[in-house]
Amino acid sequence: MKPRRKQREKRAHAGLWAIIIVLAGIGLVGYGCYQGVMSLIDDWCADLPSVQNTTAFDLPEQSTIYANDGTTVLAELYMEKREPVTIDQVSPYVLKGTVATEDERFYDHGGVDLQGIVRAVVVNLSGGQEGASTITQQYVRNTILSSEMNEISIKRKVREMTLAEEMEQIYSKDQILMMYLNTINYGDNCYGIQAAAKHYYSVNASDLTIAQAATLIGIPNSPTMYNPVVNPDNALDRRNVVLSRMLTNGVITQEEYDAAKAEDLNLNVQEETGTNGVYLYKYFTSYVRDQILETYDHEQVFQGGLQIVTTIDPEMQGYAEAAVQKQYDSGRLAASNQEFALTLVDPNTGFIKAMIGGKDYDADQYNIATSNSGTQTGSTFKAFTITDAIEKGINPQTTYMNCNGPVEVNGSKIYNYGKQNYGSLSIANMTAVSSNTGFIRLITDTSSGVTPESVKSVAERLGLDGDNLGTAPTITLGVYNANTTQMAGAYGTFAAGGVHRDPTGIMKVTDRSGNVLVDNTAGVEGKQVITDSVAYAVTQVLEGVIYNASYGTANAAALPSGQIxxxxxxTTDDWHDLWFVGYTPQLSCAVWTGSRDNSVQLETNTWCQEIWRDLISACLQGQPNEDFKSASAPNYNSAYKGSGKSEDEDEEKEKEKKEEEATEGTTEGTTEETPGETPGGTTGGAAGETPGGTTGETPGGTTGGGTTAPDPGSSSTPGSGTAGGSSGTDTAG
Structure with missing residues (x-):
């Protein structure tokens, strides 16, 4: 029996060892599989970004443009409409309802819900439909793994679960929930609960009711299918599912559930009021947007969450719009297509305080106030010729120019407005009356030193675009182009004592993290481009345009307050453009009127002066009047004597004539015995040698001719006739 027992024991031991060997083999295979799986997982997750990277979860965030008060929203620039909020700015119904609907074990798991996975498998195998992704996983999928969102694979799921677990180790549950609520797609291009609340119900996320909260909570499951605007019936059914889960999880009571379920969707959709996200002051705001896009790329502007504070003053902008609208409503316009444009600038900071780029932005977005091509400036350009002359030592008060016409330049004849003749005028009075012929003589007389090239250089120093300026002698008459923003900035240089500041619409720019990218809060850095002496001398000349009763062409611009x-x-050829550019110590403003197609003929009118006067008066209302800061006189050392005669010289000449006539009369009286030798005697002698007397030396007689400057208030005063005065009519010829 012993041998048999030993055989049995041998067989038993052999079977045991076989089992051990099999199990060991299975273990080795399992271990190998485990190692392979882990190696595969490591390989899949090798390039995952770190969730500790603060930019890893940056989302497209709208940029906002504000007025200078930092609160008035002018525009929202976005690819995805999103407005992040904090947990205290969200209704508790949204917070608790989202957890009850999307991830009821959210506060219990570590990023991956194994029970949820098992439950989802059972439900799906039994013919139902249920997902197992946690709120953390959904957030990861919509942000850091958004490029893989539509990929259906085990690899993507493993990567998602790995990042979700890492996130849960770094961020609190409430932080993750708010990240999710600020990110998720709620349809209609709304991303985040705040954008959705404002869009669908015109309320903040903190003010959502139970029914409203449930409607929004239901949308992310399928943003198109459950969009309450597009598919209201589907949205209502989904809302009721959400309400049921809120009830089951104790978020709401039975009474609250019944009441909410009985409600309709009751949407109050916030309609878009702007154009491409631009809501207010559209010409100005689109100009700022375009300026920002020249500095930052499209993605940063439309997705980077920039906060852009502009220089526009809502109150002053309102005054500008009212002043212009008053003219539109006056019934005095020359044509239906006549428009106005203006730019109001603070010369001491460079800030654009108001801007109007045309009549209707929605009809035509071309901004006349900032256009690169600009429009002809007419006689407003003469200010730059005066500046050049004063810099060259020519005294505008004592240097006289022949202001009769015509003057021939390059085969063309230049006239004054209405072919008037003004005789000899000082450069100051020549400017006040805007004599074209006098300025042409000044810029073409080689002895003056004033040349087209030097005038162009002055204009460029004062901020005009040299690419739009030529060097023909008629540059002084404003045949070249500029826009109202450039002209307001240029004249603002005179107001600021010769310090030029390029006009800007941007005060401050910060990024989504609060880092300051642009800071102009103290104003644009200025540059002394002309001396304060020259600037003040120019200002004294240009004051005469408004206040010189005899010659001034802008009497209508005088401010009722007495502010200097x-x-x-x-005015340009055929009256296609009318301008007035004026300034005080506080503000500089350029106003233009015409038509976009250059077809309207405006004749004479004071539209621009009236707009300027009404706007500046409103802006400075209640403020004390200020004087321009005086400066010492420039060094008037030029030998240039002008092309006309001064009043003193004319008086002396007239005295000499009278003495000569008296002498001749005495001689004639002694030869009366031979009357036929001197035909005409006393009345036909010397007087007959000069037909028409002294008023006939220059055709025009009492309408501005003669070699003497007209006396203020006389019939020969250009300001009292069609040549100027308060009508402001002059032409570039």
Whole structure:
């Protein structure tokens, strides 16, 4: 029996060892599989970004443009409409309802819900439909793994679960929930609960009711299918599912559930009021947007969450719009397509305080106030010729120019407005009356030193675009182009004592993290481009345009408050453009009127002066009047004597004539015995040698001719006739 027992024991031991060997083999295979799986997982997750990276979860965030008060929203620039909020700015119904609907074990798991996975498998195998992704996983999928969102694979799921677990180790549950609520797609291009609340119900997320909260909670499951605007019936059914889960999880009571379920969707959709996200002051705001896009790329502007505070003053902008609208409503316009444009600038900071780029932005977005091509400036350009002359030592008060016409330049004849003749005028009075012929003589007389090239250089120093300026002698008459923003900035240089500041619409720019990218809060850095002496001398000349009763072409611009101002009118050939550019110590403003197609003929009118006067008066209302800061006189050392005769010289000449006539009369009287030798005697002698007397030396007689400057208030005063005065009419010829 012993041998048999030993055989049995041998067989038993052999079977045991076989089992051990099999199990060991299975273990080795399992271990190998485990190692392979872990190696595969490591390989899949090798390039995952770190959730500790603060930019890893940056989402597209709208940029906002504000007025200078930092609160008035002018525009929202976005690819995805999103407005992040904090947990205290969200209704508790949203917070608890989202957890009850999307991830009821959210506060219990570590990023991955194994029970949820098992439950989802059972439900799906039994013919139902249920997902197992936690709120953390959904957030990861919509942000850091958004490029893989539509990929259906085990690899993507493993990567998602790995990042979700890592997130849960770094962020609190409430932080993750708010990240999710600020990110998720709620349809209609709304991302985040705040954007959705404002869009669908015109309320903040903190003010959502139970029914409203449930409607929004239901949308992310399928943003198109459950969009309450597009598919209201589906949205209502989904809302009721959410309400049921809120009831089951104790978020709401039975009474609250019944009441909410009985409600309709009751949407109050917030309609878009702007154009491409631009809501207010559209010409100005689109100009700022375009300026920002020249500095930052499209993605940063439309997705980077920039906060852009502009220089626009809502109150002053309102005054500008009212002043312009008053003219539109006046019934005095020359044509239906006549428009106005203006730019109001603070010369001491460079800030654009108001801007109007045309009549209707929605009809035509071309901004006349900032256009690169600009429009002809007419006689407003003469201010730059005066500046050049004063810099060259020519005294505008004592240097006289022949202001009769015509003057021939390059085969063309230049006239004054209405072919008037003004005789000899000082450069100051020549400016006030805006004599074209006098300025042409000044810029073409080689002995003056004033040349087209030097005038162009002055204009460029004062901020005009040299690419739009030529060097023909008619540059002084404003045949080249500029826009109202450039002209307001240029004249603002005179107001600021010769310090030029490029006009800007941007005060401050910060990024989504609060880092300051642009800071102009103290104003644009200025540059002394002309001396304060020259600037003040120019201002004294341009004051005469407004206040010289005999010659001034802008009497209508005088401010009722008595605040001192200076400026210049401008008119172009055939009256296609009318301008007034004026300034006070506080503000500089350029106003233009015409038509976009250059077809309207405006004749003479004071539209621009009236707009300027009404706007500046409103802006400075209640403020004390200020004087321009005086400066010492420039060094008037030029040998240039002008092309006309001064009043003193004319008086002396007239005295000499009278003495000569008296002498001749005495001689004639002694030869009366031979009357036929001197035909005409006393009345036909010397007087007959000069037909028409002294008023006939220059055709025009009492309408501005003669070699003497007209006396103020006389019939020969250009300001009292069609040549100027308060009508502001001058032409570039």
């Amino acid at each position: 101002a200076a400026g210049k009118t401008g």
